[in-house]
Amino acid sequence: MLELRGISFDVVDKDGVKKSIVKNVDLTVGDGRFVVVTGPNGGGKSTLAKLIAGIETPTAGSILMDGVDVTAKSITERARMGLGFAFQQPVRFKGIRVLDLLRIAAGRELSLTHACDYLSQVGLCAKNYIKREVNASLSGGELKRIEIATVLARKPRIAIFDEPEAGIDLWSFNNLITIFASMREAIKDSSIVVISHQERILNIADEIAVMKQGSIEKLGPRREIFPLLTSLDEAQASCEKVKTL
Amino acid sequence: MNQLDAITKQLFTKVADITELPEGAYNLRSNGQLCGRVSTENISITTKVDRSGIDIAIKPGTKGETVHIPVVVTASGHKETVYNDFYVGDGADVDIVAGCGIHNCGGQDSEHDGIHRFHVGKNAKVRYAEKHYGEGDGMGKRILNPQTEVVMDEDSLMEMEMTQIKGVDSTERVTLAKLGKGAKLLVRERLMTHGEQWATSVYKVELAGEGSSADVVSRSVARDNSYQKFDACIEGSAPCHGHTECDSIIMEHGRIEAVPSLTANHVDAELMHEAAIGKIAGEQLIKLMTLGLTEHEAEEQIINGFLK
Ligand SMILES: Nc1ncnc2c1ncn2[C@@H]1O[C@H](COP(=O)(O)OP(=O)(O)OP(=O)(O)O)[C@@H](O)[C@H]1O
Ligand SMILES: [Mg+2]
Numbered sequence: 001m002l003e004l005r006g007i008s009f010d011v012v013d014k015d016g017v018k019k020s021i022v023k024n025v026d027l028t029v030g031d032g033r034f035v036v037v038t039g040p041n042g043g044g045k046s047t048l049a050k051l052i053a054g055i056e057t058p059t060a061g062s063i064l065m066d067g068v069d070v071t072a073k074s075i076t077e078r079a080r081m082g083l084g085f086a087f088q089q090p091v092r093f094k095g096i097r098v099l100d101l102l103r104i105a106a107g108r109e110l111s112l113t114h115a116c117d118y119l120s121q122v123g124l125c126a127k128n129y130i131k132r133e134v135n136a137s138l139s140g141g142e143l144k145r146i147e148i149a150t151v152l153a154r155k156p157r158i159a160i161f162d163e164p165e166a167g168i169d170l171w172s173f174n175n176l177i178t179i180f181a182s183m184r185e186a187i188k189d190s191s192i193v194v195i196s197h198q199e200r201i202l203n204i205a206d207e208i209a210v211m212k213q214g215s216i217e218k219l220g221p222r223r224e225i226f227p228l229l230t231s232l233d234e235a236q237a238s239c240e241k242v243k244t245l
Numbered sequence: 246m247n248q249l250d251a252i253t254k255q256l257f258t259k260v261a262d263i264t265e266l267p268e269g270a271y272n273l274r275s276n277g278q279l280c281g282r283v284s285t286e287n288i289s290i291t292t293k294v295d296r297s298g299i300d301i302a303i304k305p306g307t308k309g310e311t312v313h314i315p316v317v318v319t320a321s322g323h324k325e326t327v328y329n330d331f332y333v334g335d336g337a338d339v340d341i342v343a344g345c346g347i348h349n350c351g352g353q354d355s356e357h358d359g360i361h362r363f364h365v366g367k368n369a370k371v372r373y374a375e376k377h378y379g380e381g382d383g384m385g386k387r388i389l390n391p392q393t394e395v396v397m398d399e400d401s402l403m404e405m406e407m408t409q410i411k412g413v414d415s416t417e418r419v420t421l422a423k424l425g426k427g428a429k430l431l432v433r434e435r436l437m438t439h440g441e442q443w444a445t446s447v448y449k450v451e452l453a454g455e456g457s458s459a460d461v462v463s464r465s466v467a468r469d470n471s472y473q474k475f476d477a478c479i480e481g482s483a484p485c486h487g488h489t490e491c492d493s494i495i496m497e498h499g500r501i502e503a504v505p506s507l508t509a510n511h512v513d514a515e516l517m518h519e520a521a522i523g524k525i526a527g528e529q530l531i532k533l534m535t536l537g538l539t540e541h542e543a544e545e546q547i548i549n550g551f552l553k
Contacts, residue, residue, distance in 0.1 A: 055531055075534040085535045091528040094464075094492070095550030104546065105536045133550075150536060 002029040002052065002158050002191050007061035009044075009051055009214075021047050023214040024061070029158070029207075031189035034180065036196055036205035038229070044214040045195045046088050049160050052193075053085040054078045065158060084156025088163045088195070090147035093134045098146055101134055105153040118149040121182075123175045140167040148179070159183065160193045165201060177204060202226060249280065252319055252348050260344030260376045261315035267342075271313040272299055274327075276320045288312055288339075298328035298360075301341075305334030305366060313342045316359065321351020321385045326358040335366035335398070343375045345389055347413070350381040356388040363394065365401040365428075373405045379412030386414040393420045397428035399454065408435045409444065410552065416444040424485075426454030434463040435552045438471035438499070448477040452485035452514065461489040466548055467499030474502040481507075481514025491520040494551060496544075 009022040022044045029035045037045050050056045052063060054075040062071045070078050079085075093101070102115045116126030122145035132138065134146060144167050151159055164176060177200065180192060194201055202208060208225040210218040218225050249257075253275050258264050266281065270288035273281040277297075284290050287307040291300050301312060314329065333339065349355045365371055379387035395403060409416060422430055430450065438444050450459045459479060467473050479487035491503040505518035525547050533543035 053535055055535075075531060076537060076539050079535050079537040083535075087532065091526065091532045093529055093547065093550055095553045096546065097550075100546075100550065101536075104533060104538060107537050154536065 001031050001064075001066055002027075002193070003064040003067075004028070004048075004052070005062045005064070007048070007051060007058045007063065009047055009056060010059045021214055022051065022058070025211075025214075025216050027209060027216060027219070029191040029193055031191060032184065033206050034184060034192045034194070034204065035207045035209060036194050036202050037209045037211055038195070038197060038202060039209075039211035039217070043211045045211050046162055048211065049085065049088075049162050049193070049195060052160060053083060079154075082157035084151040084154045084159040086147045086151045086159075086161040086164055088166065090143045092136055092138070092143065096134050097130070098132055098134055098149075099130045101146070101150055102153045105150040107154070110153065115153075118153050119146075121152060121175070121179055122146070122149045124149075141169060144168055148176075152179070152183070155187055156190065157187065158191045158193075160195070162195045163197070164194060165196060165198045173198075173200070177201070180204065202229070249275070250319075253280075253317055256317040256319070256346030256348060256378070256380075257315050259378045260317070260346040261313050261342050263313060263315070267311065267313040269311040269313070270301070272301075274314075274316045276318055276323050277325050285310065290314075293328060293330075296328055297325065298330070300330050300332070302332045303334050303337050303339055305336055307334065307337040307339060309338060311340040311342065315343065316345045316357055317347070318345070318355045318357050319348045321349050321355055321381075321383055322353030324354070324356040326360070328360045329362070331361065331363045331371075333363065333365045333369045333371055333401075336368045337366065338370040339372075341371060341373045343373070344377065345391075346378045346380075347387040347389070348381045349379070349385045349387050350383040352384050354386040354388060356386075356390070358390040358392070360392045361394070363396065363403070365395065365397045365403055367398045368400050369398070370402045371404070373403065375405070375407045377407075377409035377413050377416070379414065381412075387412060388415050389413050390417045392418075395420075395422040395430070397422065397424045397430065397457075399425050400427040401425070402429045402431075404431045404433075406433045406435075410435065410437045411439070413438075413444070414440075414442050416446075418444070418446040420446070420448045420450075422448075422450045422459070424450070424452050424454055424457035424459065426483075427456045428454060429457065430459040430461075432459075432461040432463075434461075434465070436463065436465040436473065437468070437548070437552060438466075438473055439468040441470050443472040445474040446476065448479075448489070450477075450479045450487065452479065452481045452487055453483060454485075455483045456485065457483065458486040459488070463489075463491045464493070464551060465491070465501065466494045466496065466552060467501050468496045470498045472500045472502075474504070475520075476504045476506075477518070478506045478508070479516055479518070480510065481516050482510040484511060484513035485515070487514070487516040489518045491522075493520075493522045494525055494548065495522060496524065
């Protein structure tokens with residue numbers, strides 16, 4: 001279970017002006033729950049994910065994993081407690097191969113066969129990729145899938161995927177949905193948070209959170225929130241903005 | 246190998262990957278003494294008469310054979326300059342493994358200066374690997390100054406892999422090459438310095454023949470207070486392709502200077518250089534930390550990969 005209590009994140013820009021990027025966010029992702037966070041670009045979703053992973057430190061509030069306060073714990077400690085995080089923009093490494101990264105992720109001697117299984121799950125033909133370096137020669141979509149595979153290899157109790165569908169073609173999109181489904185089955189009581197703009201991912205959520213300008217504006221079961229997302233005033237609001245520019 | 250002491254054996258393993266006597270031709274040298282030599286039908290190794298060193302002659306057309314010529318220095322204060330000449334016959338295709346390991350636990354400096362000259366015949370292919378390694382806790386320095394000169398005939402190929410990962414206090418490496426028509430040179434250098442070490446590596450590659458090409462790539466890491474200088478100069482005097490790349494990571498108080506230079510004497514000479522120096526990218530560390538590594542473990546993984 002993941003709990004966020006009153007999480008805020010402020011930064012001070014170079015002119016000394018304070019900017020609130022995440023504002024007093026409360027969010028609970030229960031065991032076995034699948035929550036999708038959505039909302040406009042720049043709304044603070046990735047920042048929230050980084051706060052959960054320990055990459056950024058909140059200016060207020062606390063984060064709990066399975067009831068344990070981890071607010072002061074490092075990235076490494078949270079990872080070892082079972083948190084997994086797939087980045088929106090995965091990094092590349094010179095000289096580190098896909099196999100090496102999967103082995104690091106697994107935290108144990110991962111056999112070649114098992115490593116290949118993770119790649120197959122994300123729709124990559126294992127034999128073509130396993131020995132390749134995670135460097136600039138990989139395409140954006142390939143890199144994104146490898147990023148997801150590293151999180152699968154960790155078998156996290158709490159997993160966060162930041163826009164996993166971005167850059168991934170249609171065929172593997174179906175796979176992606178299967179992956180989340182099988183993760184829910186395989187890792188008992190795991191909590192999954194997916195940041196996404198995709199209707200088909202929103203469609204499989206237990207709960208949806210809409211984040212705007214740093215705040216969670218709407219939160220509830222999919223049945224309640226989903227219809228509101230496509231409603232007229234949402235669409236109009238953004239058109240209005242363009243007019244007033 | 247049995248009559249050798251444990252340290253000497255271990256150094257041979259470090260620099261030439263051998264635990265037993267190698268197959269093919271070899272020449273093992275320890276503290277200036279010959280401790281094993283074998284010539285084969287196609288590869289002859291002979292002691293020079295005018296100065297210290299050996300001549301290695303490889304018959305034209307020799308295929309798939311290897312030559313090992315590792316050197317170790319375990320006596321503190323031992324200093325030597327050795328001249329090794331390789332004559333690679335036309336059409337030969339061989340692997341050459343050189344390398345030097347120094348163990349110095351005494352108070353005096355130990356030094357090996359190896360001057361290797363290659364005459365690579367027409368259509369010949371050479372893969373040359375050279376590893377440097379130092380160890381021992383004495384105050385005496387471990388010094389290696391290798392000089393490699395390569396003259397390449399028409400359509401020959403030479404791949405050089407030079408590695409120095411640990412324990413050498415100071416190095417001045419000079420690599421000179423002159424390429425004939427259609428010849429191709431590939432250099433992969435891997436270097437890591439730590440403590441107070443310093444290393445310089447100078448390349449002068451002349452692309453003299455039409456259609457010749459060179460690719461000189463160095464990856465290095467400078468840790469602690471160490472210093473490195475990479476100075477690669479490619480000169481194109483014919484229609485040719487030349488590329489140099491220096492990609493470096495600095496840590497702690499390490500310092501690196503990269504001075505690539507290009508000279509084009511012909512309108513169809515295509516030359517390019519790239520150099521990048523910086524610390525380990527923070528995002529790379531963070532990604533590995535989210536996979537459960539500590540910051541220190543993450544650094545080691547990134548560096549090991551980078552220098553692989
Ligand atoms: N350290 C920081 N300093 C200053 N501004 C920041 C910092 N981190 C994030 N921001 C800003 O906060 C806002 C929220 O960014 P964030 O990446 O969290 O948005 P997002 O909801 O993930 O958007 P997208 O849907 O485009 O991925 C952006 O305007 C971003 O520029
Ligand atoms: Mg984002």
